[in-house]
Amino acid sequence: MKIKVVYFGLIVDAIKIESEQIDRGEFSTNLNTFFEARHTELKKINYKIAVDGEFSNEISETTQEIALFPPFAGG
């Protein structure tokens, strides 16, 4: 089972991809650690992680989508 990961804004520029599918088994417990090892450019970015629409640092058995957000700029 794969989880869809979507990236936004300046993160896309930094890591050069908009989305990817990652096997559930590949994830480590801490998502920050996992993503910063996978995309080292993230260490320099102030980002937030949302798991199925809620800000979180870990996946559950039912997780379908993870989103990584750079700083917000609405309004």
Add this chain to the structure above:
Amino acid sequence: MKNCFKEGPITSDFIGQSIAHHQVKTNIGAHQIFLGQVRMDEIEGKKVVAIDYSAHEEMANKAFHEIRESAFDKFDLTCMHIYHSKGIVKAGEICLFVFVSSAHRKAAQEAIEYLVEEIKAKAPIFGKEILEDESYVWKENK
């Protein structure tokens, strides 16, 4: 969930129509409107000519919904509308339209400030500031 996004700028016609729609709601005594406009900032000597907005729309709409619910809890409001642009909005055009109405002015005045701050802090919306030489920088809310 309601879709609060509009493609491109929010027009003065749309804003005018929204005001007109409230004439039938005669229990309202005060409206408060916030309009966010794209500012022609200068970044390293280059003018910002537009902002290209993108978002995680599903999460942003959910954030708008939660912000609306919390504002209805906090303030005595009759109605409330939030619209945000997606895609290209040129300098001088409107990208955010927040409209609250209440029986008396105080509730609407307090609610509008709360709403705008919450939207800026909680909605996953991203803005690419397009410069006059077609290069760009990513905007970040202060």
